[in-house]
Amino acid sequence: xxxxxxxxxxxxxxxxxxxxxxxxxxxxxxxxxxxxxxxxxxxxxxxxxxxxxxxxxxxxxxxxxxxxxxxxxxxxxxxxxxxxxxxxxxxxxxxxxxxxxxxxxxxx
Amino acid sequence: xxxxxxxxxxxxxxxxxxxxxxxxxxxxxxxxxxxxxxxxxxxxxxxxxxxxxxxxxxxxxxxxxxxxxxxxxxxxxxxxxxxxxxxxxxxxxxxxxxxxxxxxxxxxxxxx
Numbered sequence: 001x002x003x004x005x006x007x008x009x010x011x012x013x014x015x016x017x018x019x020x021x022x023x024x025x026x027x028x029x030x031x032x033x034x035x036x037x038x039x040x041x042x043x044x045x046x047x048x049x050x051x052x053x054x055x056x057x058x059x060x061x062x063x064x065x066x067x068x069x070x071x072x073x074x075x076x077x078x079x080x081x082x083x084x085x086x087x088x089x090x091x092x093x094x095x096x097x098x099x100x101x102x103x104x105x106x107x108x
Numbered sequence: 109x110x111x112x113x114x115x116x117x118x119x120x121x122x123x124x125x126x127x128x129x130x131x132x133x134x135x136x137x138x139x140x141x142x143x144x145x146x147x148x149x150x151x152x153x154x155x156x157x158x159x160x161x162x163x164x165x166x167x168x169x170x171x172x173x174x175x176x177x178x179x180x181x182x183x184x185x186x187x188x189x190x191x192x193x194x195x196x197x198x199x200x201x202x203x204x205x206x207x208x209x210x211x212x213x214x215x216x217x218x219x220x
Contacts, residue, residue: 033209041196043151043211086150094205095164098150
């Protein structure tokens with residue numbers, strides 16, 4: 001199956017800082033999702049992005065499928081951005097494969 | 109608000125108990141999923157139902173028994189579980205095989 005690597009594994013920021021999270025995948029994908037898992041365990045959909053760039057408020061994502069990576073940008077981070085960020089590409093089987101996640105802590 | 113509803117949110121059971129986790133969606137999705145998540149790990153796929161038929165079973169032990177009574181409901185029947193089965197159980201749905209995945213809030217299971 002598809003292999004997924006996310007970096008960095010852990011990230012600590014001060015409120016207001018910007019950050020970039022990366023997701024590399026080993027094979028061609030039909031689609032890719034980014035999720036935020038809050039401290040209560042809820043997985044929140046951020047982006048459904050097979051290619052190109054999308055923006056939603058302070059967050060944006062870019063997927064370059066031909067180079068097998070996706071980036072999630074968080075600008076002006078807030079304490080509520082804390083949690084774990086997962087990318088989940090969908091390969092030939094169409095079943096999303098989760099990376100190990102990036103754990104983000106934003107300090108006030 | 110999530111449109112995938114899971115009950116109960118918390119469950120504590122003994123190793124001899126029989127219990128069920130329930131999941132409901134009203135988005136007209138035809139694919140439904142059970143994932144298991146241990147602490148500090150990514151969600152791990154257990155089962156996939158497509159058009160109410162079991163399509164994928166990721167070699168899950170038989171003490172976990174899924175059921176899809178109709179296109180809106182997904183159950184996970186639990187019997188003779190072990191303490192290592194304690195985890196967050198997440199239900200998800202998507203339009204069909206290819207589509208955005210939407211998760212419920214999860215059921216946090218503790219097996220004593």
